[in-house]
Amino acid sequence: MYLTVIAGETGSGKSSIAKKMVKESQHVCVYDVQNEYGLKTFPEDRERFCLSPPRHSIKHFMKIVKETTGFLHVIEEGTGVFRGTVGMEFISQVLGKRHTGNRFLLIFHQLHRIPPDLYEFIDVLIMFKTGDLEKNIKSKYPDLIDKFKYLQHSQKKVLEPDGKYSISEYIVTKRTNLSQKI
Numbered sequence: 539m540y541l542t543v544i545a546g547e548t549g550s551g552k553s554s555i556a557k558k559m560v561k562e563s564q565h566v567c568v569y570d571v572q573n574e575y576g577l578k579t580f581p582e583d584r585e586r587f588c589l590s591p592p593r594h595s596i597k598h599f600m601k602i603v604k605e606t607t608g609f610l611h612v613i614e615e616g617t618g619v620f621r622g623t624v625g626m627e628f629i630s631q632v633l634g635k636r637h638t639g640n641r642f643l644l645i646f647h648q649l650h651r652i653p654p655d656l657y658e659f660i661d662v663l664i665m666f667k668t669g670d671l672e673k674n675i676k677s678k679y680p681d682l683i684d685k686f687k688y689l690q691h692s693q694k695k696v697l698e699p700d701g702k703y704s705i706s707e708y709i710v711t712k713r714t715n716l717s718q719k720i
Contacts, residue, residue, distance in 0.1 A: 540635040541659055543616075545646045546666025551705030552645050555664060556612060559643055563610040569599045570614035603631050608639040616644040617651045624656045632659050649682065650674040663711040665689060685709045 542559070544552045553574055560566050560575050568575050568588045577588040580602070589599050596619055603611050613619055632642060646652055648668045657679065665682070667689045675686045694707040
């Protein structure tokens, strides 16, 4: 999928899923304050690298997005990067994803922090329990309210391949099928 968004509270398992996607990708550019992925920095590595603020701005990240093809571009902490709106520069890159072969993975702590101008282009939304208020989800993303309520009350954990129950239950929602559950 071209645009995947993961939303969930701290410790829910967002980064575990993201790290798996990064590991499986040959060409990766991660924008992350903490470099949780352990990647080399740019330009030390030009195939699998991390850009870390404040040394690298979001404008530098966007410049790299425009210059690459076939990359997975990850924004860890999208909640802090996108405040209210995404901007046409990023949207145009998302719209051109099919032509560039670029894919995008954005990570948020809360569903209501996903900008509406970005929401309409999401191919896959991976939802965990969040700290959102129900009224905010109901007003902003009413199509997600039933899944949101389910996850807020869930106590289930997902068994990981290593035999540990480290990730909370989550729901995968596709734009073409808003009912798929994993």
